[in-house]
Amino acid sequence: QLQLVESGGGLVQPGGSLRLSCTPSRFTLDYYAIGWFRQAPGKDREGISCISTDGGRTNYADSVKGRFTVSRDNAKNTVYLQMHSLKPEDTAVYYCAASYGISGTLHSYEYDYWGQGTQVTVSS
Numbered sequence: 001q002l003q004l005v006e007s008g009g010g011l012v013q014p015g016g017s018l019r020l021s022c023t024p025s026r027f028t029l030d031y032y033a034i035g036w037f038r039q040a041p042g043k044d045r046e047g048i049s050c051i052s053t054d055g056g057r058t059n060y061a062d063s064v065k066g067r068f069t070v071s072r073d074n075a076k077n078t079v080y081l082q083m084h085s086l087k088p089e090d091t092a093v094y095y096c097a098a099s100y101g102i103s104g105t106l107h108s109y110e111y112d113y114w115g116q117g118t119q120v121t122v123s124s
Helices: none
Strands: 002-007 011-012 019-023 032-039 046-051 058-060 068-073 077-081 091-098 118-122
Touching: 002 091, 011 091, 019 032, 019 091, 032 068, 046 068, 058 068, 077 091
Parallel strands: 011 118
Antiparallel strands: 002 019, 019 077, 032 046, 032 091, 046 058, 068 077, 091 118
């Protein structure tokens, strides 16, 4: 079973920053677009960012645009989500997902492999 592993979550104060990482288990990311999603308690899963296989194309939900940046280092087989100016409403479990051979979308149904998620809590 191919899977992804997220790391870097935690507790941060409003206005703070975190960087999430996404690494695959037993496959390389070179040919996969990567999406970042989040799910807050009682809410639907939300697509927040995606990046193409070569990193040349990215997309963001309006809720995070200008605050979050997605990037990838294929040599390290890792995708990152840098989050700045965090708000309490960013509190959620964050997931990364991989989709073979597409440029990346914010739709969860496009993705084949998922991680278990990492908790991000923004609170004073």
